[in-house]
Amino acid sequence: xxxxxxxxxxxxxxLGALGAPVRDRVGDDAAHRLPRLESWLxxxxxxxxxxxxxxxxxxxxxxxxDTVDHLRIDRxxxxxxxxxxxxxxxxxxxxxxxxxGVFNHVAAEHWAVRAGLAGPDCWEGHQSLxxxxxxxxxVADLVVDVMLHWLRRGIAGWRLDVAYAVPSxxxxxxxxxxxxxxxxxxxxxxxxxxxxxxxxAAGTLDSVTQYELxxxxxxxxxxxxxxxxxxxxxxxxxxxxxxxxQTFVGNHxxxxxxxxxxxxxxxxxxxxxMTVPGMPSIYYGDEQGFTGLxxxxxxxxxxxxxxxxxxxxxxxxxxxWLYRVHQExxxxxxxxxxxxxxxxxxxxxxxxxxxxxxTGQGHVLQVELALEPAPAVRVYADGVQVYGWTAPEx
Numbered sequence: 168x169x170x171x172x173x174x175x176x177x178x179x180x181x182l183g184a185l186g187a188p189v190r191d192r193v194g195d196d197a198a199h200r201l202p203r204l205e206s207w208l209x210x211x212x213x214x215x216x217x218x219x220x221x222x223x224x225x226x227x228x229x230x231x232x233d234t235v236d237h238l239r240i241d242r243x244x245x246x247x248x249x250x251x252x253x254x255x256x257x258x259x260x261x262x263x264x265x266x267x268g269v270f271n272h273v274a275a276e277h278w279a280v281r282a283g284l285a286g287p288d289c290w291e292g293h294q295s296l297x298x299x300x301x302x303x304x305x306v307a308d309l310v311v312d313v314m315l316h317w318l319r320r321g322i323a324g325w326r327l328d329v330a331y332a333v334p335s336x337x338x339x340x341x342x343x344x345x346x347x348x349x350x351x352x353x354x355x356x357x358x359x360x361x362x363x364x365x366x367x368a369a370g371t372l373d374s375v376t377q378y379e380l381x382x383x384x385x386x387x388x389x390x391x392x393x394x395x396x397x398x399x400x401x402x403x404x405x406x407x408x409x410x411x412x413q414t415f416v417g418n419h420x421x422x423x424x425x426x427x428x429x430x431x432x433x434x435x436x437x438x439x440x441m442t443v444p445g446m447p448s449i450y451y452g453d454e455q456g457f458t459g460l461x462x463x464x465x466x467x468x469x470x471x472x473x474x475x476x477x478x479x480x481x482x483x484x485x486x487x488w489l490y491r492v493h494q495e496x497x498x499x500x501x502x503x504x505x506x507x508x509x510x511x512x513x514x515x516x517x518x519x520x521x522x523x524x525x526t527g528q529g530h531v532l533q534v535e536l537a538l539e540p541a542p543a544v545r546v547y548a549d550g551v552q553v554y555g556w557t558a559p560e561x
Contacts (some may be wrong), residue, residue, distance in 0.1 A: 170218075170263060170323055170353050170409045171373055172507050175497060176448035177211040179204070180222035180419040182231050183472030184451055187243040190229050190465065191240045201245035203477065205256045210479040214490065215497030218263040220326060220448055224250070230468070231267075232328060233274035233296055237313040254321040263323035265353065270310050271297040271329040279309065290332065301337040307344075328355030330372065338370030355413055355446075366411055367410045374446055377403065377412035384416055384436045388428045390530055391538055393521035399512045400443065400523055404511045405443040411507060413438040417450035419472055423459040430456045431542040431558040434492055438544045438556075441500040442534045443525055444509045451475065454493040455486030492556065499546065499554050505530055 182189055185200040201224070211219065223231025226239040240250050257264050257282060273291040275297055279285045284306050286297035299306050314325060327498070342354055358366050358375040367375050383399025386392070406412050416424045416436040424433045433456065440447045451457075452473065457472035500506060509527030516522070519538040524531060535545040546554035 170351060171446055173501075173504055174218050174263065174353070175216050175500065176218045176220040176265065176445050177214065177216040177451060178220040178222070178415075178418060178448045179207075179451045180231075180472045181224055182222070182241070182243055183419075183469070184475045185244065186474040187241075189469070191474075192229070197242040199245040199249055200243065201240070201249040201253055204253060206254055206478045207312060207475065208260050208262060212260050212262065213494070214449070214454055215494055215501055216449065217256055217261065217383035218323070220265045220267075222267050223269065223328075224266065225269075228274045228276060228295065232269050234269050235274050235276050236278075237268075237309075237374045238316055238407040248267060251320070257525065258321065265318055265324045265326055265355065266322050267328055268310075268314065268325045269328040270299065270313075270331045273300045275541065279306075284309065290329065298332075307337065307341050310341050311344045314341070314352075318345070318349045323351075324353030324355065324373075327354060327356045327372070330370070330375070331366065333370075335366060338372060342371045363406050363412065364409045372410070374411050374413045376418075377406070377414050377445060379403070380412070380420070380443075380445075381415055381438075384439050385424060385427050385432075388432045388435055388538065391519050393516050393518060393536070393538075396439070396521055397516045397523075399513050400513060403443060403445070406424070407508070407510065408490060412445045413448060414442075414443065414445035415448045415450065416440060417453040418448070419450070419468065420461075421471070422461055423457055423471055424453055425456045426460050430489055434496075434556060434558070435536050435538075435542055435544060437493060437496055438534065438546070441496040442506065442532055442546060443511050443523075444507060444527075446507065447500065449493065449497075450525050454490045455482055456489045459485075495554065495556075503530065503532060503548065506532065 187200055188196050224244055226241050227233050240246050273279050275295050280297055284297045288298040290296040290298055328469040353373050355374045356372040359378050363375050380399050381402050383396050387396035403487050424436050461467050477553055505528040509525045511523055511525045514522040514524050522535045524533045527537050531549055532548040537543045542558040544556045
């Protein structure tokens, strides 16, 4: 069975989660922070996740997406031995690991700039982030070498940052070369706008980020308009006919779902991604009701990329009820793995109620969501109710 068919990721932004200095760096900030993640692996497994999706861990100038060296662990996180130990700890628990690869641009300090492989064009006006020359065969060789290096070290795949800004022909050249040695590796492209199916096909990507569904989920709950969710699910079904989208309600670039729709709304949002086709991910802390809204300027993302305590036992007690709800809905998902490649159709819709049905391999999962008189979820598998939740009275 392909990793795509059972992967359920716990996504972590390591520099933030492990309390590394992201900016205003002074002196020697090298530290072995990466091993601290090991105390969270059992927590992720108990949550129901089967993979760890890590944000940038390579040597960089500040936030990780300004890479300086793709083959070296960021000194703020540790070193090669720390990485190897983490991979082994994940393997012992049955967790796959996916790394975040920034192959659209590099920091101005990257050796590729001096070698003439990047610049002077920059990414979205950021003068410190210089675009790689994707039409240069040497850049393709560089990316292949980087991907193979870490796959040989034990990872299972790559999240391709800013994949939408990279020519699809580049991915179509690079990825088959990598798959020649690692045919089961998974490649997830970050795509925000555009024709997802066409982008995935042209670049030979296994998955792309399903931002359309993300928007439809939170917006329909916030605005009490499930017609929007119905439209997003109909679009989602067309995508799922040709590839497996990555589904999510939170990541390192968006407002925390609990801040947008509240904790009870977050349950409904979670219920959607756990009962429709796709490859779901949970952004660290969302399962505890972490809050945070993106700001402006250089530190805009800090509020949604906070540090974790040293161990799960140090979390505030107020979030554990939501963690248990996550366990229940993730468990439901794990018991119906056919959902990943299913088909979804709308049965009924109103402003504050929606019923949809996901089918596959002879099975039917029917889902009823309601915003009034209280937020509620009902799930039926082959006609039998298998899950029910209603928000407690305030």
